[in-house]
Amino acid sequence: MDSHAEGHTAAPVLNNSVPVRHPGRWISAVIIVGVLAAFLQSLFTNPNFRWDVVGTYILDTKVVQGVVWTLVLTFASMVLAIVLAILLAFMRQSENPVFRWSSWTWVWFFRGTPVYTQLLFWGLATVLYPTIALGIPFGPAAFTWVTSDPTHGLIPAILGLGLNESAYLAEIFRAGLKSVDQGQSEAAEALGMTKGKIMRRIILPQAMRVIVPPTGNETIGMLKTTSLVLAVPFTLDLTFATNALANRIYLPIPLLIVAAFWYLLVTSLLMVGQHFIEAHYGKGVDNRVPAAVNPAAAKAAAAGAPSADAEPALKMDFPEEEAK
Amino acid sequence: MTITTEQPLVKIEGLHKYYGHHHVLRGIDLNVNQGEVSVVIGPSGSGKSTMLRCVNLLETISAGRISVGGHLIGYREVKGRLHDLKTKEIAAQRREIGMVFQRFNLFPHKTALQNIMEAPVQVKGQSKAVARKRALELLDRVGLADRSGHYPNQLSGGQQQRVAIARALAMDPELMLFDEPTSALDPELVGDVLNVMKDLAKSGMTMIVVTHEIGFAREVGDRLTFMDGGVVVESGDPREVLANPQHSRTKEFLSRVL
Numbered sequence: 133m134d135s136h137a138e139g140h141t142a143a144p145v146l147n148n149s150v151p152v153r154h155p156g157r158w159i160s161a162v163i164i165v166g167v168l169a170a171f172l173q174s175l176f177t178n179p180n181f182r183w184d185v186v187g188t189y190i191l192d193t194k195v196v197q198g199v200v201w202t203l204v205l206t207f208a209s210m211v212l213a214i215v216l217a218i219l220l221a222f223m224r225q226s227e228n229p230v231f232r233w234s235s236w237t238w239v240w241f242f243r244g245t246p247v248y249t250q251l252l253f254w255g256l257a258t259v260l261y262p263t264i265a266l267g268i269p270f271g272p273a274a275f276t277w278v279t280s281d282p283t284h285g286l287i288p289a290i291l292g293l294g295l296n297e298s299a300y301l302a303e304i305f306r307a308g309l310k311s312v313d314q315g316q317s318e319a320a321e322a323l324g325m326t327k328g329k330i331m332r333r334i335i336l337p338q339a340m341r342v343i344v345p346p347t348g349n350e351t352i353g354m355l356k357t358t359s360l361v362l363a364v365p366f367t368l369d370l371t372f373a374t375n376a377l378a379n380r381i382y383l384p385i386p387l388l389i390v391a392a393f394w395y396l397l398v399t400s401l402l403m404v405g406q407h408f409i410e411a412h413y414g415k416g417v418d419n420r421v422p423a424a425v426n427p428a429a430a431k432a433a434a435a436g437a438p439s440a441d442a443e444p445a446l447k448m449d450f451p452e453e454e455a456k
Numbered sequence: 457m458t459i460t461t462e463q464p465l466v467k468i469e470g471l472h473k474y475y476g477h478h479h480v481l482r483g484i485d486l487n488v489n490q491g492e493v494s495v496v497i498g499p500s501g502s503g504k505s506t507m508l509r510c511v512n513l514l515e516t517i518s519a520g521r522i523s524v525g526g527h528l529i530g531y532r533e534v535k536g537r538l539h540d541l542k543t544k545e546i547a548a549q550r551r552e553i554g555m556v557f558q559r560f561n562l563f564p565h566k567t568a569l570q571n572i573m574e575a576p577v578q579v580k581g582q583s584k585a586v587a588r589k590r591a592l593e594l595l596d597r598v599g600l601a602d603r604s605g606h607y608p609n610q611l612s613g614g615q616q617q618r619v620a621i622a623r624a625l626a627m628d629p630e631l632m633l634f635d636e637p638t639s640a641l642d643p644e645l646v647g648d649v650l651n652v653m654k655d656l657a658k659s660g661m662t663m664i665v666v667t668h669e670i671g672f673a674r675e676v677g678d679r680l681t682f683m684d685g686g687v688v689v690e691s692g693d694p695r696e697v698l699a700n701p702q703h704s705r706t707k708e709f710l711s712r713v714l
Contacts, residue, residue, distance in 0.1 A: 318514055319561035319620075323575035323627060324551035327543055333578060337565050416565040416607040 185386035189377060190393065198373030199394050205289060205358040205369060210351055212294030217301030224306055235302070242299035248363050250296050254288035255364035285366035292364065297354060304346045308339035340413040348406035352399050370394055463526065465490045465662050466511065466631060471520035473506055473686075480506050482686040483520070488631075488664055488679075493657045495673040495694060496666045498683035499709060504666045505558075507683070508633050511664065512553045513546055524553060525630055551579060554624030558636040560616040562608040568595065568619045569604040572626045580627070587626070594622035598652045614645030618652050625656075632656065634665040670714060674698055682706045 175181060189195055223235035242250070312335050320330040359371035367376075370391055378387035411418075464487035473481035481503045488494045496504045509515040511522055513530045522529040529549060531538040541549070562571050572591035576582040582590075595601050598618035600611075608616050617637055624632060634653065638646040650672050657663060657676045667673065673680050673694045680694035682701075690697060690706045698714075701707045 313561075315557060315559055315561035316563065319555075319557060319563070321514065321547070322512055322550055322553070322555035322557075323623070324547045324549075324579045325575065326547050326579075329578055333574070334563055338563075413565075416563075416567075416609060 180385065181389070182383055182386040185381070185383055186389050186393075189374075189387060189390050192377065192390075194373045194377060195370070195390060195394070198368060198370035199398070201368040202355065202358050202370040202394075203398065205286075205293065205361060205366075206351065206355045208290045209293035209297060209358075210354055212290060213297035213301050213350075213354075214347075216294070216298035217305050220298060220302035221305035221309060224302070225309065239299045239302050242296050243303075247292065247296045247357060248360050251289065251292040251360055251363040254292040255285070257288060285361070285364045289358075289361040289364045289366040293354065293357060293361070297350065300350060301347065304350070305339070305343055308341075308343035309335060311342045312338045337413065341410075341417060344406065344409050344413055348402065348409075351406075352402055355398055355402070356395060464488055465492075465525055466494075466664065467521075467523045468507070468511070469521050471507065471510060471522065472518045473503070473510060473515060474518045480686055481510070481518075484683075484686075484688055486681060486688065486691070488662060491660045491662055492678040493663045493665065493676050494679045494681065495677035496664065496681045496683060497668065497670070497673065497709070497713075498689075502683045503686040504683045505635050508635050508664060508666050511631075511633055512550050512555055514555075524549070547579075551627055552630045554627060554629035554632045556617070556620050556624055556632065556634045556637045558639050560608070560613070560620045560640070562616050562620055562623070564608050567605050567607055568600065568611065571608070571619055572623045575623070576626050591622070591626060594625055595619070597625075597655075598622045599648065612645060613641045614648045617641065617649045621649075621652055621656070630662065632661055632663045634663065634667065636666055636668065638667065638669055668713060670698065670710070682709065684709070 220235045220238060223231040226232055226235075316334055316338065317330050320334045325334070358369050361369055362372050366372075374387040374391040375384075378384040466486070466488035468484055468486040471481050471484040472479070484503075484507050486494070486507075496507070498504045506515055510517050511524070511529065517530055521531075527549065530541055530546060532541060532545075533539075562568075563574065566574065569588065569591050572594055573584065573587040576587040576590065577584055592601065592604060595604055598621055600615055600618055600622075603611060603615060603619075606615075608619070611619065621637075637653070638649050641649065646669070650669060653663070653665070653672070654676050665672070665677075677694040679691065680697045681691040682689045682697065682703075682705075684705050690701060690703050697706070698710065701710055
């Protein structure tokens, strides 16, 4: 064995073989770059884009307020949807058949009707129920909310978007919970952990790895679905604001560019956030090499340490923050 | 749990298990004394893992009784009638019983150290400092003092299984259940895990070990039970059973595995 190993200590002559050529790649790349260049040129030379108008309105008060309202709608309806979806996913797994059945029906209904229809309905709900009062039926009311107040299209809009979204998220959460190996809850049960603790500390953190990417997708989708709230009607969001300005000055294209710019900016920020959330919940799965966990060990490995195992820093300094 | 030395720590009486119409366990009787290592062998499908999983209620008991330390597992007996325990009461019973699984089942999102600390902190309410100190001792005991910060996927199968043993020991159980602890391991990694189990046996831990490791049974076992078709075919001193099996089914099984 030893002599065999010694026989290979001299550096081998590398093969340096001639790689296969790919002319097709070059041709298609040239075509794509050409088309792109032509389009970019038109962006700058075609006067109909009216970049001057884009510049005037990009920071217009109405537009910036529209961005803020769009963000409010997106986050409020996503928070509502997430809370409902967690509940729905747990109910779907419950041993109680009434819970399972009602969760299924909810998803069936809200996924099965268009969100536009639902938004119209929530807008009209103010006609069905002009005031909503919380209290004893036929008795005194503890809390009253006049739904016909015209400034409150916001609540029906959030309800419409959030309830619709909860049906989709419930399915995502259910898939996430099911993705965690049965052995995980068995191991936790065998340690004497209670059901609630098993869910919170063992199952959910692992399910999140599966849940986060599609939920990020849904959040970005929601950002754009908020443009449908004129059905309620709620008229302060980004799409409505830019459309209103475009109709006033008879220049739709520059204001579509303004809207697209803001949607892209917010989407990009959301993607950055999603990246960090994914990295957090990927711990223990997406890091097969110990060095990736531990910056000190990575540095040592780069400096020529034979293996990460030989680096004593590895034992102590990474994940013990929880112990403090 | 209060332990009385006269009666066995684990008493399994007339245990039956059905999955639907499938009769998996057909009347198992098994006693395990305090400090004893009871090894259970048998062909796959013989019900040995199911029997083990009944002891800490990972499987419900269809008929029969299991008691650990004089306490009936899973039930309360009131006027001759059995009442199911609540999930919280079952959880409390499981705290006294450690279990090691064939597929390790470490928590992949936690480091080795966090895996071991989890139950003492979350279940027993130990302070993190105390749990951490004890977890590091246990890691040292299973020969993995230098792996505390590793996630399970950064450990070999044998190392994962040793962390899993340490995790179970952190709850200071009265009894340890091993469900084919070396069956999922590469052959060269089996020895390390068996050595940890031998040390544990020497320290006086009561253990029920379902395994295919005949050598372990011979060397460490106080009692060897051979199961087949949901019943105990033969049970006795491991060296005697292995050298001189009384039943043809035992002989046939041993001739295939030895």
